[in-house]
Amino acid sequence: MAHFPTTASFTGMNMPSRIEADIADLVHEGTIPQELDGAFFRVQPDPQFPPRLGDDIAFNGDGMIARFHFHDGRCDFRQRWARTDKWKLENAAGKALFGAYRNPLTDDPSVKGRYRSTANTNAFVFAGKLWAMKEDSPSLVMDPATMETYGFERFGGRMTGETFTAHPKIDPRTGNMVAIGYAASGLCTDDVTYMEVSPSGELIREEWFKVPYYCMMHDFGITEDYLVLHIVPSVGSWDRLEQGLPHFGFDTTMPVHLGVIPRRDGLRQEDIRWFKRGNCFASHVMNAFQDGSKIHFDTPESKNNMFPFFPDVHGAPFNGLEAMSYLTRWTVDLASNGDEFESVKRLTATAGEFPRIDDRYAGLPYRYGWMLEMDHGRLVELRGGSAGGLLMNCLCLIDHQTGREQHWWCGPVSSLQEPCFIPRSPDAPEGDGWIVQVCNRLEEHRSDLLLFDALDIEKGPIATIMVPIRLRFGLHGNFAPADAIGL
Template sequence: MAQFPDTPSFTGFNTPSRIEADITDLQHTGTIPKELNGAFFRVQPDPIYPPMLGDDIAFNGDGNITRFHIHDGQVDFRQRYVKTAKYKAEKAAGRGLFGNYRNPLTDDPSTKGMIRSTANTNAWIYAGKLWAMKEDSPALVMDPVTMETEDFETFDGAMKSQTFTAHPKIDPVTGNMVAIGYAASGICSDDVSYMEVAPDGSLVREKWFKVPYYCMMHDFGITEDYLVLHIVPSVGSWDQLEQGKPAFMFDTTREVYLGIIPRRDDLKDEDIRWFKRDNCFASHVLNAWQEGSKVHFVVPEAKNNMFPFFPDIHGAPFNGPEAMSKLTRWTVDMASNGDEFDEVVQLTDTASEFPRIDDRFTGVKNRYGWSLEMDMARPCELKGGSAGGFLMNCLFLKDLETGAEQHWWCGSVSSLQEPCFVPRAKDAPEGDGWIVMVCNRLEDHRSDLLIFDALEIEKGPVATVQVPIRLRFGLHGNFARAEDIGLDTRVAEPA
């Protein structure tokens, strides 16, 4: 009998759901825009078996991908596990076989040599495939219509990196998918791979470089000429793993670096500029762009570590107030002779995370950004159901051009998951479209899909789609037009 731990990661709204399902024409209120024709994919960590070692962090669950197929004013639901090597091995054994997050030293001996991916961090669409991503391994590709798992993508062995990012970017000019792989030569190594994948799905570039120190490199930015990579001291080492400590721990004594890496076939380590600044925390990236000799990089920045499950390496207690992140613009000048930042500017007093833009403006100056706001002044009757334990209770829109802000509160017994922007048309102006996102109804133990007019979020959702099951906290997701993945020509019957 499966018995999950009686701990916050496995109880309440975070109780594993372990559901695969198909539901046609979900009930909804409001009006689902008829122009919306495609699918919103999102992924949740959702363990199929209790953790082998008695407890675990929520980020170590098996990837379970939800697809909301939006068409003809209705929404159809499909949810499938990603059939990773881990998933298959544990299904065959009937129990958990893998140990602590990112620590192979804690695994059952039978798993030696297996790719440890849980494929639980991003559901990404590119080259007609659904990519299930976890940054400690290659991505798994799936059929976006049937949602059946195919295989790990190594580009017929052309990719030498052992890892592939969970936050790729699409170059709006070339259409290439830009990616990194940190710990490219193995766990805790300071090797990073920079890769580009063409729209036909072929690997067209893979260059390696060294970073100032090994750490979690969860996200990055791109510009026309550069890959922009922030090095923030959520650090790891073999010593930590051997001592049974968390794979990452935050070091407040280390400097933060920003790497400006030329996107070139002849890239060498000496071509990279490393700028440095005082300690801070930053994980996700809103966007990056060039302006003359200057490179701008916008992130939610916090004074201290945001992840309580990756504790302070010196033993300091988690500091909640210092973990509140706010959109901040980092600027460096490539014409300078030094390694100092040119400017660091906080753009708002609103605390937020999970930033998203109109992805057609990746790598160029954008106007709008949406994210999940943490407004601790709002009433809160129930907690839980949010990534990392934070109360993400508002949708936040920031106009970077005028400074204007909009906020929409989901209520005292709900929390929100990452927003995703969907343009009204391929050539629509920036921000002209919708926001789709999941809302956790914490008291009812179920979820809703919310659809907003993207530039009028304060008016509330134009449609609320009721999901009769509970979707666990999710990480990242993306929308694909029906014609780009074959949903308009292939029948998506239950597999």
């Protein structure tokens, strides 16, 4: 009998679900636009078995991917496990064999050397495949129509690094997928690969470089000519793993770096410009773009660590107030002779994370951005359902051109998951489309899928789609039109 821990990672909205399902024509209120034709994919960590070590962090659960297929004014649901090597080995054994998050020293000896990926961080359709991503291994690929698992993508052996990002970007000019792989030569190493994958799925570029220090490199930005990578001291080491400490810990004494890496063949270490600033925490990236010789990089920044499960390396307690993040623009000038930032400018007084844009403007000057807002000024009766434990109770739209913001509150007994933008058509103006996101109904332990007019979120959802099973906290998801999926 499975006995899961009674900790926050395994109770309430985060109680393991472990359900594969097919449900046609979900019940909904409001109107699903007839012209909306495609599917929203999202992934949640959902442990198949109780943790091997008795407890675990929520980020270590197996990947469970949900697909919401919109067509003819209705929405169909399909949910499947991402059948990684880990999932298959443990399924055959009937128990957990892999131990702590990114610590192979805690695994059963029978799985030594096997991919530890849970494929639980992002669900992304590209080149006719569904990519189930976790940044500590190659990406798992699946059939986006049937959601059957193919296996790990090594591009016919052309990929020489060991890892592939969970946050790829699509260059809107070329259609290429741009990716990195950190710890590319092995766990806790400072080697990184920069890769580009053609629209047909061929690895057309893999370049190696080194970073100032090993850390979690969860996200990055691109511009027309550069990959822009922030190095923030959520650091790890073999020494930490041998002591049984969490893989990552935050070091408030270390500087932050921004690397501007040319997107070209034959990359040399000396081609990279590294800029340096004082300590802060930043993880996700809203966007980056070039302005002459200047690079602008927009990221939610907080004074201190946002992840309580990756504690301070010096033993300081988690500081919730200092963990609040605010969208901030980092600007560096490639025409300068030094390594200092030109400016660091907070763009809003709204605390928020999980930033998203109209992805057709990735790497380009852009106007609109959406994110999850943390508004403690509103009534809160129940908490839960967020990735880091912080309250995420509003959807926020930022107009960078006018400075105007819109906010929509989900109420005192609900919380929200990451938004995703859906363009109305391939050539629609920026921001013309819809926002889709999961809403956690904390009181009832169930989930809704919400659909908004993207540029008028304050009027509330145009459709509320009731999901008859509970969705745990999810990390990331993306929309794909029907012709990209084969539906």
